[in-house]
Amino acid sequence: MALVVHKYGGTSMGSVERIQNVAKRVAKWVKAGHQVVVVPSAMSGETNRLLGLAKEINADAQDMSPRELDMIASTGEQVSVGLLAIALQAIGQDAVSYAGWQVPVRTNNAYTKARIESIDDKRIRQDLDAGRVVIITGFQGVDAQGNITTLGRGGSDTSAVAVAAAIKADECLIYTDVDGVYTTDPRVVENARRLDKVTFEEMLEMASLGSKILQIRSVEFAGKYRVKTRVLSSLTPHDLDINIEAHSGTLITFEEDETMEQAVISGIAFNRDEAKITLMQVPDTPGVAFKILGPVAKANIDVDMIIQNQSTNGTTDFSFTVHRNEYKKAMEVLETEVKDAIGAKEVIGDDKVCKVSAVGIGMRSHVGVASLMFETLAQSGVNIQMISTSEIKISVVIADKYLELAVRELHKVFDLEQDAQIESV
Amino acid sequence: MALVVHKYGGTSMGSVERIQNVAKRVAKWVKAGHQVVVVPSAMSGETNRLLGLAKEINADAQDMSPRELDMIASTGEQVSVGLLAIALQAIGQDAVSYAGWQVPVRTNNAYTKARIESIDDKRIRQDLDAGRVVIITGFQGVDAQGNITTLGRGGSDTSAVAVAAAIKADECLIYTDVDGVYTTDPRVVENARRLDKVTFEEMLEMASLGSKILQIRSVEFAGKYRVKTRVLSSLTPHDLDINIEAHSGTLITFEEDETMEQAVISGIAFNRDEAKITLMQVPDTPGVAFKILGPVAKANIDVDMIIQNQSTNGTTDFSFTVHRNEYKKAMEVLETEVKDAIGAKEVIGDDKVCKVSAVGIGMRSHVGVASLMFETLAQSGVNIQMISTSEIKISVVIADKYLELAVRELHKVFDLEQDAQIESV
Structure with missing residues (x-):
């Protein structure tokens, strides 16, 4: 039995049907005996829609109060967590959703690019011990004065890794629309190879160089707190054997020798x-x-x-x-x-x-x-x-x-x- | 100088342009020397859209966790308050938005039909004294355990009246798509007359009988806390003289003799x-x-x-x-x-x-x-x-x-x- 965090991006949460698929996958993990915390993004397009409304009102984005932008943008994930909870309950899996401020996920006051300072794991643990899946909004938190903050684009990756660090999860699984980290972009080199493992330092360089699979701050977080983080595809069928899933994708590791055997260049x-x-x-x-x-x-x-x-x-x-x-x-x-x-x-x-x-x-x-x-x-x-x-x-x-x-x-x-x-x- | 609460319904908040019109109207009141708290609804159609997503996921609505429905539905108003704050700031009027839990607006735990128990006016007063317009989400609050609750359909009226009671506002102005309370439906009787005043007991009977202008609980609240509440149109031009606006629509009163002079039947x-x-x-x-x-x-x-x-x-x-x-x-x-x-x-x-x-x-x-x-x-x-x-x-x-x-x-x-x-x- 393991304690794992699942993170699902906007594409994976992009429609009612896809949310139902996420629920099936999560329920399967619970049935296999694992405790699961889920950190979903907003439904794809939703954050852009919300910020678009703000921009329509005030075309000069520089003038806009970042506090209010965060107030608006944070709602996308709040809808996602509620919908996912309902989808899980609909298939008989007890679940509860939390907005960042309810956990709370404490951040500094830097609206639109806040940094996570601490995460209280008390409520999460109680729910997990009661057999619930705990669903936490990605991308956001709350500052010391009770204002809603967001972590910036792609911040849900960071939320997921930070939650995994806070609850000392065995692994943080980042479900995305690619099935792992490749030796290079398969659209450029047809026979690019998926890496089973990559060190977090390598991942850091890859992310900052435009591989765009993980937000770079989530990789830094994974490194700092040594969170075993796995990038894998949410597009593979969710009736996949759980043991296969638990060993697929690319694992970001901290032990050099694990990846050192073969390649000089990853x-x-x-x-x-x-x-x-x-x-x-x-x-x-x-x-x-x-x-x-x-x-x-x-x-x-x-x-x-x-x-x-x-x-x-x-x-x-x-x-x-x-x-x-x-x-x-x-x-x-x-x-x-x-x-x-x-x-x-x-x-x-x-x-x-x-x-x-x-x-x-x-x-x-x-x-x-x-x-x-x-x-x-x-x-x-x-x-x-x-x-x-x-x-x-x-x-x-x-x-x-x-x-x-x-x-x-x-x-x-x-x-x-x-x-x-x-x-x- | 007066302290007033403005409430705007979903139609008044229904588009970027309409939100900008609301901002202009509010700013006009502030320029005239008043302190204004605004309670807006979600943009029209938004609450239905959100609950529709939930229903798509779980067709059997009876099974759905009301806690999660509130988590989802409450986001509509949160977007509204943020957008209105941005619209006010864009025309040079300082403003700040709060979700119900931030005020906090305390309710009981009856998800989807919660009742307001108390509203803390401290933060509101500080912002008003600092020259800000304070914008508070309608329709929602937070229970003693920090769960988001909603007040049920039309609950934003109740939120507005409750806020007015909490801050001891001089008047609560409910801007809606009709210009007041009529002797009957003008679509049935062409020469129906708008009432300048109506007692809250009469309003209570009218509301429960399907006049549908105000949520009945908001009228009960107005009666209980003796909040002077005015129903007036948000469709009149916002460059109207503020003194006219302050005397238009229908005022719900508590002094019988004010309305007693003429009519036996209202x-x-x-x-x-x-x-x-x-x-x-x-x-x-x-x-x-x-x-x-x-x-x-x-x-x-x-x-x-x-x-x-x-x-x-x-x-x-x-x-x-x-x-x-x-x-x-x-x-x-x-x-x-x-x-x-x-x-x-x-x-x-x-x-x-x-x-x-x-x-x-x-x-x-x-x-x-x-x-x-x-x-x-x-x-x-x-x-x-x-x-x-x-x-x-x-x-x-x-x-x-x-x-x-x-x-x-x-x-x-x-x-x-x-x-x-x-x-x-």
Whole structure:
């Protein structure tokens, strides 16, 4: 008998029929002797509908009270938990739903992007011990003053992992519309392989690099509290044998050696919609990085890679990447507020680039990963424009037309293909 | 300067544009120096949509956990308060929204039909004193264990009056889609007159008789706590002079003499969809009424009028009316569970009847109202099938084909027409 948390995304909760399927799956787990807490998202489209109403009322979203936005947006999950409770009761499984404030899930006061501070497990445990399924709203909590807060988009993943940490669950199962974490996007590389296990550090790099399976903060949470978290598909039939389900998908682990046996590199991640910007011949003085990125951050532009190389003759070139949608705005900020102020010679940019990364915890102890990556790209005629590395990741910026080519070649050279299909390559 | 509560129904909150109109009206009141608390309903159709989802999941509504239904249904008003706060802020008026549990509005634990027990006015007063409009969800509260409860359909009226009582508001303005309480339905009698004032006892009789302007419990609440309550139209332009608005609609008062000057009868109320049922020759023994109505109540059938006349030869005829939709069910219960058990001779019924009532606090001190009513109906050829009276009301059951005729004739004979139109009659 295990104590598990199930998390279901908006697609899994997207219709009455799908909610009934979720209920059947959960009931099956209970019948097999497990205690289950469920954290569902809002029905797909609902959060957008609600925020759309607010935007219709006040087109200038900057002016809008984030407190009121949270008041509105949090209702989507509240409807979901009630409907799921009713669906479970309809098939004879006792269940009870709670909004975040009822548990309570305590957060700080940062509306629309709140952080969970604590979760009281008392009420949850009482209900579980009474044989009930406990259903808790994802995405939201309550601050010390009793105001409703939300955790930001994708926050239900974080809610689920945090609940799992609070009740010391044996495992947190994230049911989603993919059946696990892959070595790369199967739409780009046909024989991409599903990983049985991935370390949470690798998952962290994959998530932030655009794999988009889990909200990155949920992965951080899983790491911090060592919550065994499994990503698996909610689209597989729910009459599947429970033992199969409990071993399917991809498990995010904390023991390095479990995943270390075979692969140096676990996957090839990529981001399509990048733009790069370089300030040429920036005087290399203390504080110059802040003088460049301060105004950019102030304009609410997220910066991804940042690269500054060794200076020559007292100047250096300073580069960074942004999302393609923010390229124009970023260029304008640099031209008007930064360039002359810091005495840079020129601002150049390119919004036709992408980022490709090799991620793997095995990289730490293996030399030669970077050189194999660069050699492979060179042989394919792909020019590398920028390079950035971390302990378990190497990222390159290349022209976006080479994205598929680069991902496929790297996937091949690092032996990531499915076994069955290696024969046919 | 006054402290007022505004209540807006689902139609007034039915679209983004209408919510913006509500905001303009509220802001106008604040600019004129008043403190305003607003209690809005869910956007029209929203509560039905939410409960419809629940019913889709569990077609057999009887099995559904009322706790979960309240969890779901309460979200409609939560969206409304957030949107209205945003609409007020967008036009420069500081505002803050609260769900019932945040105030808190304490209720008992009777899910889907909870009763308000207390309302804490501390948070409301602090916000009002800080210059904010306070927006509180209608229809809902929280029980002692922190569960969300709802007050039942139309409960937002009760919420508004209860909030007005708690903060000792000068007046509770119920904005609705009619511009006040009329002497009868203007669709039946063209020259029906709007009443400037009506006593709460009269309003109570009118509401329960199907005038449907205010939820009856809100009128009881207004009476109990002596809340001056005004019914007025939200469809009049919100740039109306505030002094006009403050004196429009119909005021529900507690001082008899204010409304006593002219009329004996204040209005003619009616209910179209009635059915009557009679048990013939029921042995007149103690407890027989309970033996008849117990099984009916157990089948969840609401009973309206109940009439039992003097017995002759040890038996009596026992009659009552139900909503037409429940006629068949009620007949079945009586035939199978009651008739033989109590030794009644026969069960007869008619679902083609209606109820017409003359209501007026002046009736108390005026003899002859009943006889004038019966005489008028007789002269129009309307046969009276049942009669029931209270201190301020006389109700008759007649064949439903006579409804319009009866209402018009009674409206005329009790001098209820608009002055301007009396000339043309």
